[in-house]
Amino acid sequence: MDLxxxxxxxxxxDMPPIAGAELRVARARYKEWDRADLTxxxxxxxxxxxxVFTSSACASSEVELGREQVKLGEARALVVNAGNxxxxxxxxxxxxxxxxxxxxxEALDCKPSEVLVxxxxxxxxxxxxxxxxxxxAAVLDAPTCGWEEAAQAIGTTDTFTKGAQAAAMVGExxxxxxxIIKGSGMIAPDMATMLGxxxxxAAVAPAFLQELLSKANAETFSCITVDGDTSxxxxxxAFATGKAGNGELxxxxxxxxxxxxxxxxxxxxxxxxxxxxxxxxxxxxxxIAVTGAKNDESARRVALSIAxxxxxxxxxxxxxxxxxxxxxxxxxxxxxADRDRLSIGFGGVWAAKDGQPLADxxxxxxxxHLQGDEIRIDVDLxxxxxxxxxxxxxxxxxYISINADYRS
Amino acid sequence: MDLxxxxxxxxxxDMPPIAGAELRVARARYKEWDRADLTxxxxxxxxxxxxVFTSSACASSEVELGREQVKLGEARALVVNAGNxxxxxxxxxxxxxxxxxxxxxEALDCKPSEVLVxxxxxxxxxxxxxxxxxxxAAVLDAPTCGWEEAAQAIGTTDTFTKGAQAAAMVGExxxxxxxIIKGSGMIAPDMATMLGxxxxxAAVAPAFLQELLSKANAETFSCITVDGDTSxxxxxxAFATGKAGNGELxxxxxxxxxxxxxxxxxxxxxxxxxxxxxxxxxxxxxxIAVTGAKNDESARRVALSIAxxxxxxxxxxxxxxxxxxxxxxxxxxxxxADRDRLSIGFGGVWAAKDGQPLADxxxxxxxxHLQGDEIRIDVDLxxxxxxxxxxxxxxxxxYISINADYRS
Numbered sequence: 001m002d003l004x005x006x007x008x009x010x011x012x013x014d015m016p017p018i019a020g021a022e023l024r025v026a027r028a029r030y031k032e033w034d035r036a037d038l039t040x041x042x043x044x045x046x047x048x049x050x051x052v053f054t055s056s057a058c059a060s061s062e063v064e065l066g067r068e069q070v071k072l073g074e075a076r077a078l079v080v081n082a083g084n085x086x087x088x089x090x091x092x093x094x095x096x097x098x099x100x101x102x103x104x105x106e107a108l109d110c111k112p113s114e115v116l117v118x119x120x121x122x123x124x125x126x127x128x129x130x131x132x133x134x135x136x137a138a139v140l141d142a143p144t145c146g147w148e149e150a151a152q153a154i155g156t157t158d159t160f161t162k163g164a165q166a167a168a169m170v171g172e173x174x175x176x177x178x179x180i181i182k183g184s185g186m187i188a189p190d191m192a193t194m195l196g197x198x199x200x201x202a203a204v205a206p207a208f209l210q211e212l213l214s215k216a217n218a219e220t221f222s223c224i225t226v227d228g229d230t231s232x233x234x235x236x237x238a239f240a241t242g243k244a245g246n247g248e249l250x251x252x253x254x255x256x257x258x259x260x261x262x263x264x265x266x267x268x269x270x271x272x273x274x275x276x277x278x279x280x281x282x283x284x285x286x287x288i289a290v291t292g293a294k295n296d297e298s299a300r301r302v303a304l305s306i307a308x309x310x311x312x313x314x315x316x317x318x319x320x321x322x323x324x325x326x327x328x329x330x331x332x333x334x335x336x337a338d339r340d341r342l343s344i345g346f347g348g349v350w351a352a353k354d355g356q357p358l359a360d361x362x363x364x365x366x367x368x369h370l371q372g373d374e375i376r377i378d379v380d381l382x383x384x385x386x387x388x389x390x391x392x393x394x395x396x397x398x399y400i401s402i403n404a405d406y407r408s
Numbered sequence: 409m410d411l412x413x414x415x416x417x418x419x420x421x422d423m424p425p426i427a428g429a430e431l432r433v434a435r436a437r438y439k440e441w442d443r444a445d446l447t448x449x450x451x452x453x454x455x456x457x458x459x460v461f462t463s464s465a466c467a468s469s470e471v472e473l474g475r476e477q478v479k480l481g482e483a484r485a486l487v488v489n490a491g492n493x494x495x496x497x498x499x500x501x502x503x504x505x506x507x508x509x510x511x512x513x514e515a516l517d518c519k520p521s522e523v524l525v526x527x528x529x530x531x532x533x534x535x536x537x538x539x540x541x542x543x544x545a546a547v548l549d550a551p552t553c554g555w556e557e558a559a560q561a562i563g564t565t566d567t568f569t570k571g572a573q574a575a576a577m578v579g580e581x582x583x584x585x586x587x588i589i590k591g592s593g594m595i596a597p598d599m600a601t602m603l604g605x606x607x608x609x610a611a612v613a614p615a616f617l618q619e620l621l622s623k624a625n626a627e628t629f630s631c632i633t634v635d636g637d638t639s640x641x642x643x644x645x646a647f648a649t650g651k652a653g654n655g656e657l658x659x660x661x662x663x664x665x666x667x668x669x670x671x672x673x674x675x676x677x678x679x680x681x682x683x684x685x686x687x688x689x690x691x692x693x694x695x696i697a698v699t700g701a702k703n704d705e706s707a708r709r710v711a712l713s714i715a716x717x718x719x720x721x722x723x724x725x726x727x728x729x730x731x732x733x734x735x736x737x738x739x740x741x742x743x744x745a746d747r748d749r750l751s752i753g754f755g756g757v758w759a760a761k762d763g764q765p766l767a768d769x770x771x772x773x774x775x776x777h778l779q780g781d782e783i784r785i786d787v788d789l790x791x792x793x794x795x796x797x798x799x800x801x802x803x804x805x806x807y808i809s810i811n812a813d814y815r816s
Contacts, residue, residue, distance in 0.1 A: 058739030058747040088735050090748060090764040123732030124765045227718040228636075229733075230740035310635040310718070310803075314811035324531030325637075327496050331466030332638035339466040340498060356498040357532045395718075396812065400805050403722035 003402070006184075008277035008285050008373060008393070009160035015147040015178045016165065019201045020044030020241025024142040025153040028135025030083030030121060030128070036153040038135040040142075041078040041199070042108065044241045048203075049075035049116065050210035052217045054234035060087035061094040062117050063233060065101075069113050073206025075239055076110040078197065080154045081132065082182075083121040085193060087232040096127035103136050118235050120156055120182065120193040151180035154195055158184050159278055164270035168202075168263035170256030173246035175202035177263050181271040183234075184226070184278040193231040196221070196271050202260060203242035205250035212261050213238045213268075220268040223300065223390040226279040227399070228308035238264070276391045281398025284316055286375045286391065293386030298335045300388035305333035306377065313395035319370040321363065323351045330379060341382030346370065354382070411810070414592075416685035416693050416781060416801070417568035423555040423586045424573070427609045428452030428649025432550040433561040436543025438491030438529060438536070444561040446543040448550075449486040449607070450516065452649045456611075457483035457524065458618035460625045462642035468495035469502040470525050471641060473509075477521050481614025483647055484518040486605065488562045489540065490590075491529040493601060495640040504535035511544050526643050528564055528590065528601040559588035562603055566592050567686055572678035576610075576671035578664030581654035583610035585671050589679040591642075592634070592686040601639040604629070604679050610668060611650035613658035620669050621646045621676075628676040631708065631798040634687040635807070636716035646672070684799045689806025692724055694783045694799065701794030706743045708796035713741035714785065721803035727778040729771065731759045738787060749790030754778065762790070 021043055025036035051070035053063045069075075079100055086093045097119075101112035108115075119127055151161045165178045183194030204212070213236070221236055242248070249257050277285055288306050293299035306312055309329040315322035323344040330337055340355035347369030351361050369375070375394075429451055433444035459478035461471045477483075487508055494501045505527075509520035516523075527535055559569045573586045591602030612620070621644070629644055650656070657665050685693055696714050701707035714720055717737040723730035731752040738745050748763035755777030759769050777783070783802075 054739075055742070056736070056739030057741070057743070057745040058735050058750065088732065088747065088750075088760065088763060088765070090762075123735065124760065229717055229719050229736060232736055232739050309637055310807070311637050311811055314808055317808070318812035320812075324496065327466050327531065328464070328637060328640055331462075331464030331640050333465070334463070335465070337465040339496065342466065342496075352496065352532065354498075355496060357496070394812075395808065397805055397808050399718070400722055400725070400803065400808055403719055404726035404728075404802075404804065 003159045005160045006278050006282055008282055010274060010277060012148050012151065012161050012163050013165055015163055016176050018176055018178055018199045018241065019243035020047060021199045021239065022144050023146065023150045024139050025145055025149055026135050026139035026142050028081065028131045030081060030131060037082040038139050039080040039150050039153040040139040043076050043239055044243055046242050047075050048073055048206040048209045048240040049237060050206065050213040051235065051237045052213060052221065054231055056230055056232045058088065058232050060085060060119065060233045061097050062086060062119050063235060065097055066116060066235060069116055070210065072113055074114055075116055076108050076114040077104050078237065079104060079115065079117045080195060081119040081127060082154055082156055084119055084125055084127050085121045085123050085233050086119040086127040087123045089124060089126040092126040096129050096132055099129055100132055100136060103133060107140050116237060118195050120195055120233060147178055147180060154180065155182045158182050162271065162274040164267045166263035166266045168256065168259040170202055170246040170249065170260055173244050175200055175244040175246055175260065177267050179267045179271050181275060183275040184280055193233040194275055196236040198238040198264065198267055200240050201244035202240050203244065203246050203248040204240040205248055208250045209238055209240055212264055216265045216268040219265065220272040223388065224272045224276050225304060225307050225390065225392050226276065273391055276393050279393035280402045281396040282393030283396050284373045284375050284394040286316055286377065286393060287389060288377045288392065289389045290379045290381065291387045292381040292383060294336045294384040295386040296388055299386040300390065301335050302330055302333045302379065302381065303388050303390040305329045306379065307390050307392035310395055313392065316375055317394035317396045321346045321351060321366045321370050326377065326379060336383060337381050338383055343380040343382065345378040347376050411567045413568045414686050414690055416690055418682060418685060420556050420559065420569050420571050421573055423571055424584050426584055426586055426607045426649065427651035428455060429607045429647065430552050431554065431558045432547050433553055433557055434543050434547035434550050436489065436539045438489060438539060445490040446547050447488040447558050447561040448547040451484050451647055452651055454650050455483050456481055456614040456617045456648040457645060458614060458621040459643065459645045460621060460629065462639055464638055464640045466496065466640050468493060468527065468641045469505050470494060470527050471643060473505060474524055474643060477524055478618065480521055482522055483524055484516050484522040485512050486645065487512060487523065487525045488603060489527040489535060490562055490564055492527055492533055492535050493529045493531050493641050494527040494535040495531045497532060497534040500534040504537050504540055507537055508540055508544060511541060515548050524645060526603050528603055528641060555586055555588060562588065563590045566590050570679065570682040572675045574671035574674045576664065576667040578610055578654040578657065578668055581652055583608055583652040583654055583668065585675050587675045587679050589683060591683040592688055601641040602683055604644040606646040606672065606675055608648050609652040610648050611652065611654050611656040612648040613656055616658045617646055617648055620672055624673045624676040627673065628680040631796065632680045632684050633712060633715050633798065633800050634684065681799055684801050687801035688810045689804040690801030691804050692781045692783050692802040694724055694785065694801060695797060696785045696800065697797045698787045698789065699795045700789040700791060702744045702792040703794040704796055707794040708798065709743050710738055710741045710787065710789065711796050711798040713737045714787065715798050715800035718803055721800065724783055725802035725804045729754045729759060729774045729778050734785065734787060744791060745789050746791055751788040751790065753786040755784050
């Protein structure tokens with residue numbers, strides 16, 4: 001099934017090269033298709049790596065290995081296979097990953113643990129070792145390519161190609177940051193896993209890079225949802241090549257650490273939102289801001305309860321400012337709330353305040369807002385200072401068609 | 409919008425009268441419709457009551473009051489309003505409930521706390537006191553009616569009328585039990601709240617009745633889901649009039665307690681499954697049995713994670729034995745699981761065992777099973793003795809149409 005681009009798609013941005021990161025793609029033909037499906041990034045010696053991974057208890061071998069590899073903090077290469085997720089494939093799946101790590105390590109004269117591998121695609125079929133071996137051999141000989149080609153090659157069911165970039169001044173040194181991502185639902189046999197990669201030429205100590213990425217993740221990738229389903233393979237990795245020439249960042253006290261984090265947060269937020277914009281069947285992009293919660297984590301849970309509610313998501317699809325369904329989603333979140341302090345608004349207009357519909361509620365501007373494709377829902381719980389913002393999309397016939405009507 | 413009966417509907421069963429419970433209905437005209445929408449049950453002196461309620465933090469006044477009333481253990485009347493949920497209506501909503509309680513208490517010469525009230529329908533509009541007052545006056549004068557009429561009158565978006573009955577021998581005494589329920593999604597402004605009522609002529613002490621109902625609830629109403637959304641008004645009440653003449657049941661040691669519980673469990677399970685059979689847009693009834701979990705509660709959480717997964721529900725809608733999506737749903741449940749011990753089957757045929765697809769997996773019988781409208785999914789986690797069974801329905805274009813396309 002080839003889908004047209006999402007109506008919420010964004011054009012691929014201009015993205016500069018990152019010193020110390022060379023991109024290449026090749027055709028491993030993991031599926032019967034004629035496109036690049038193996039992406040390779042060669043990273044300079046001394047590159048730091050950090051990662052965040054799916055919380056799934058049934059994670060793929062790539063994720064299990066990756067969790068250990070990022071603890072070591074150093075990377076020399078990234079390999080991304082598209083068309084086969086290698087998930088739920090037991091020992092044979094793990095052997096395929098280890099083969100790739102060994103083959104690349106030999107070519108680059110590095111440790112296998114410095115070769116990060118991700119796979120996305122059909123579940124339950126071990127990654128074919130012969131195709132992987134030939135694909136790696138081909139990609140090592142391939143010419144270098146740009147970000148858009150790499151972003152295309154990691155995609156599967158994506159309807160558009162996704163990238164984001166930012167720059168920051170670390171002291172007197174300008175550092176660049178580029179990210180690419182794939183994902184459109186959460187998971188399906190032909191596959192919507194979220195895989196994201198951020199590359200920077202900044203010098204950042206591995207432990208601090210991990211701290212920064214984990215913090216950014218909590219405010220971005222952990223704040224998006226399409227259908228509440230979680231892939232067995234979700235992965236975000238950050239690589240810092242150290243080629244920009246800045247003094248290595250190793251703590252928040254370092255000059256430029258705040259600026260670097262701001263750039264990282266910007267790239268991660270844009271990448272996260274791009275995944276939502278490619279949500280299966282999405283017609284509307286929805287931002288949900290919760291304030292007045294007991295604390296920030298409680299606010300995030302309430303916001304995600306709203307964002308994952310099929311009744312809220314179908315109401316938005318229908319252009320219906322249905323605050324009753326928002327009340328329901330707040331109530332079921334299992335977080336502290338007080339019905340009589342709860343306020344709900346759409347597009348900046350309060351519909352209900354302190355547990356009751358507003359007497360002078362003017363539905364006209366709200367109805368106009370709901371006709372657009374960028375929807376804002378505000379919820380104030382009125383009991384504390386906790387706040388969070390999450391992003392999701394509406395639930396439409398398109399979602400059902402993609403996931404029920406067309407079998408792979 | 410008038411919908412045709414669900415393809416999964418069941419005919420209303422023959423249900424005997426319950427001594428000590430008199431049913432009446434009337435037209436309060438809470439909405440612009442010409443149907444009975446106020447249901448009244450007059451209960452004999454000495455009737456015990458127990459209840460389970462929504463866990464929503466934004467519950468209606470009816471639920472807030474009901475939680476307190478069932479602690480007192482005695483009931484003389486039940487009033488159910490259909491067409492207005494009275495939820496999110498602040499103090500004015502509470503006053504309307506208290507007015508109904510006072511009016512009925514005066515007529516029956518009982519305490520207001522012995523009058524249980526439920527409401528279901530549009531959110532955010534206080535229940536109109538004048539219509540309620542006239543409706544109560546009319547219903548007190550109305551002729552008595554049968555179970556099917558009462559079950560019709562409590563319905564809102566239900567596409568068929570729902571009841572269940574059972575009998576048990578308590579010592580030498582036969583006791584009867586009849587239940588009615590309404591509900592089809594979880595909640596919506598024109599409204600899919602679940603309200604269920606079980607009546608028996610058995611004599612049961614209030615505290616023990618509560619213990620039995622809570623236990624049955626954990627295995628039945630807490631094990632169904634349509635869309636994972638939870639109403640602000642969900643309520644199940646049990647009334648025991650004591651007119652059968654059995655020795656009062658007050659503990660598990662009493663003769664007949666086990667038989668009585670078995671009957672209660674049977675009625676509750678049937679009522680719960682009827683709600684799923686009327687799930688919005690449902691085309692297939694799905695039973696999900698999880699075994700080998702760490703404990704029973706963990707098994708229930710895993711089963712509900714599968715039952716609430718849009719990707720699993722759309723796969724079933726499409727007749728797709730998509731065990732990869734089941735793996736995903738197990739993984740995201742946040743419960744102990746081991747990918748390499750996980751087994752998944754459909755219709756009694758294992759598709760994957762111990763973390764890998766079965767080499768000799770025969771898809772033909774599974775494909776036939778998936779073409780039917782009663783689907784069984786088995787999941788064995790392989791790590792413990794915990795087990796649970798839950799029921800849900802598939803996710804179809806019908807759900808989207810009901811909740812997005814047609815605005816109330």
